[in-house]
Amino acid sequence: MKARITGVATYLPERTLTSADVEHRIEGYVPHRGIVERMTGIRRRHVARDDQQASDLAVEAVRRLGPSGPGGTGGTGGSRADGPGGSDGSRAGGPGYADADLMIFASASQDMVEPATAHIVAAKLGLSCPVFDVKNACNSVLNGIQVAEALILSGAHRTVLVCSGETPSRAIRWQVRDRAQFVDAFAGYTLSDSGAAVLVTADDERGIFYRDFSADSTAWAIGTLPGGGSVHPRDPEYSYFRGDGRRLKEAFERIGPDIFLNALKRTGLTWDDFAVVAVHQVALPYLDFLARTLDIPQDKLVISLPEHGNCASATLPLQLSLGRWEAGDRVALLGLGGGISMGVMLAEM
Numbered sequence: 001m002k003a004r005i006t007g008v009a010t011y012l013p014e015r016t017l018t019s020a021d022v023e024h025r026i027e028g029y030v031p032h033r034g035i036v037e038r039m040t041g042i043r044r045r046h047v048a049r050d051d052q053q054a055s056d057l058a059v060e061a062v063r064r065l066g067p068s069g070p071g072g073t074g075g076t077g078g079s080r081a082d083g084p085g086g087s088d089g090s091r092a093g094g095p096g097y098a099d100a101d102l103m104i105f106a107s108a109s110q111d112m113v114e115p116a117t118a119h120i121v122a123a124k125l126g127l128s129c130p131v132f133d134v135k136n137a138c139n140s141v142l143n144g145i146q147v148a149e150a151l152i153l154s155g156a157h158r159t160v161l162v163c164s165g166e167t168p169s170r171a172i173r174w175q176v177r178d179r180a181q182f183v184d185a186f187a188g189y190t191l192s193d194s195g196a197a198v199l200v201t202a203d204d205e206r207g208i209f210y211r212d213f214s215a216d217s218t219a220w221a222i223g224t225l226p227g228g229g230s231v232h233p234r235d236p237e238y239s240y241f242r243g244d245g246r247r248l249k250e251a252f253e254r255i256g257p258d259i260f261l262n263a264l265k266r267t268g269l270t271w272d273d274f275a276v277v278a279v280h281q282v283a284l285p286y287l288d289f290l291a292r293t294l295d296i297p298q299d300k301l302v303i304s305l306p307e308h309g310n311c312a313s314a315t316l317p318l319q320l321s322l323g324r325w326e327a328g329d330r331v332a333l334l335g336l337g338g339g340i341s342m343g344v345m346l347a348e349m
Contacts, residue, residue, distance in 0.1 A: 002207025003149035003160075005331075005347055006094045007199035008320045009064035011057055012308065013046045022189050029176040036189050041284025045192035045309025047169045054109040055120040057195030058165035061314075062125060065197050068096035095201055100161035102151065103127055106134040106144025107164040108312050113228060121163060138280055139337030140164060140313035141196060142345060148200040149208050158202040165195045166312040171225050173240040187223060187248075188241035190282060192309030196317035206328065210267050210346040214259050215339060219251040223338040243338075249286060251340050257293050260334055263344045271296050271332070274346075276323035278316045279334045281305040313337075325349055 017025075019037035022045075037043060048057060105118035110133070118131035134144045141164050148160035168191035176182045223243030232238035264270060271277055277300040281287050284305055291301060302319035304311070311318050316333050325331055327349055335343040 001153060002203050002205070002209070003152040003200050004203035004207035005145070005198060005320075005349060006201045006203075007065045007096070007197070008317050009061050009197045010314060010318045010321045011060035011064065011195035012318075013048045013052065013057070013193050015047045015049065016044045017047055018044045019189075025174055026176050026182070027174060029178050029182050031182055036186075039186075039283065039285075040190050041287075041306055042190055042309050043306045045169075045190070046194055046311075048167050048193040052167075052193075053111045053120075054107060054165035054167045055105075055111050055117050055124060056165065057167065057193065058105060058107070058117075058121050058163040058197065059124045059195075061165075061195035061197040061317075062097050062121070062161065062163050065199055066096045067098040095159045095199065097125070097161050097197065097199060098127070100127065100159050100199070101129050102148070102157045102159075103129055103131045103161045103163065104134055104144045104147060105131065105164070106140040106162050106313060107166055108135065108137050108140055109165060109167045109170075110135070117165070121165070127161075136341060137337035137339055138282075138310075138312050138315065139335040139339075139341050139343050141198065141317060142313075142333060142335040142343045143213070145198060145200060145208075145333075145345065146211060146213065146343070149211070152200065152202050160200045161197065162200060163195070163197040164313045164317070166191075166314050167193050168241070168312055169193050171239060171241050184242050184244075185240060187243040187245060187282075190310040191241070192311045194308070194311040194314040194318065196311075196314035198317055206348040208345060208347040210263055211344065212259055212263060213341065213343040214255060215341040216251060216255050217339060219248075219340045220338075222247045222251055222340070245283070248338075248340070252336060252342070255340070255342060257290070259342050260294055260344050263332070263346060267346060269330070269346075271300050273330055274300060274332045275325040275329035276320065277301055277332045277334065278319035278323065280315050280336045282310050282336075 227238035
């Protein structure tokens with residue numbers, strides 16, 4: 001028995017902001033014009049409507065999977081998502097979201113502290129299955145799929161819906177005092193609102209065949225959104241993203257690329273054996289560095305960052321939606337997240 005990814009869909013809000021728009025919106029400190037795009041490679045990012053919550057973005061993505069029954073795209077994955085709205089769902093046939101016997105909301109964002117946002121998503125979709133949240137920054141969806149696989153292999157569930165709704169635009173600092181505060185808030189200017197949905201089902205033949213995860217939790221303070229918890233429950237000053245991109249890059253380099261390279265060694269595969277190698281993307285210079293370090297061929301990568309920004313935990317599903325794969329193809333998911341954590345998952349679709 002294996003756990004197979006049989007559906008992937010994304011939702012991208014229609015409203016967008018260019019990097020120039022971001023720079024002009026900042027009040028107080030005036031950044032050098034063009035610095036955001038020059039440093040990150042991001043041309044535009046998506047912004048949810050004021051009346052859309054994280055749960056709504058997840059719901060929009062889930063509905064693109066289709067509710068039930070065989071069909072979908074006839075086994076052809078990678079439905080194009082190059083326009084606003086996202087993909088209509090890449091389906092390899094089989095159950096739809098209404099057939100899920102478990103739903104996991106896996107996201108860095110949430111509607112509120114209590115209850116779990118999974119309940120809100122389920123209510124909006126009309127689902128009555130058990131639900132819960134998984135949260136691990138930009139690796140949330142990857143960890144959600146990890147949990148789904150484990151529960152399917154245990155026999156506890158057969159069809160698990162993993163979904164995400166990311167609304168980081170609500171935590172961007174627009175009132176900036178000086179250059180130091182601009183640098184501290186810079187990571188927020190890369191982020192994009194988005195929704196994603198992944199359907200994971202029991203399969204006798206194909207599915208996830210390798211997974212590995214690691215963490216260096218001593219680096220947790222490098223990038224934070226500190227408000228809303230017990231440390232800073234009500235102070236608005238702590239409701240914005242804060243981080244040090246240089247230190248974050250150094251922390252990932254300190255862990256090293258072994259987790260990704262070991263996946264190839266232990267399976268006897270090369271990157272050429274995969275139709276898509278999806279890598280979490282925060283800035284093009286770091287993506288280029290990682291691709292060179294891991295020797296990933298450019299034609300295996302799906303570069304989502306310039307036109308869609310850093311979609312947080314929805315980044316990997318977005319690349320699966322944008323990429324070209326067919327039923328039976330192998331895909332690789334390479335995750336990096338604040339905290340910090342890394343993860344790799346290899347699957348036959």
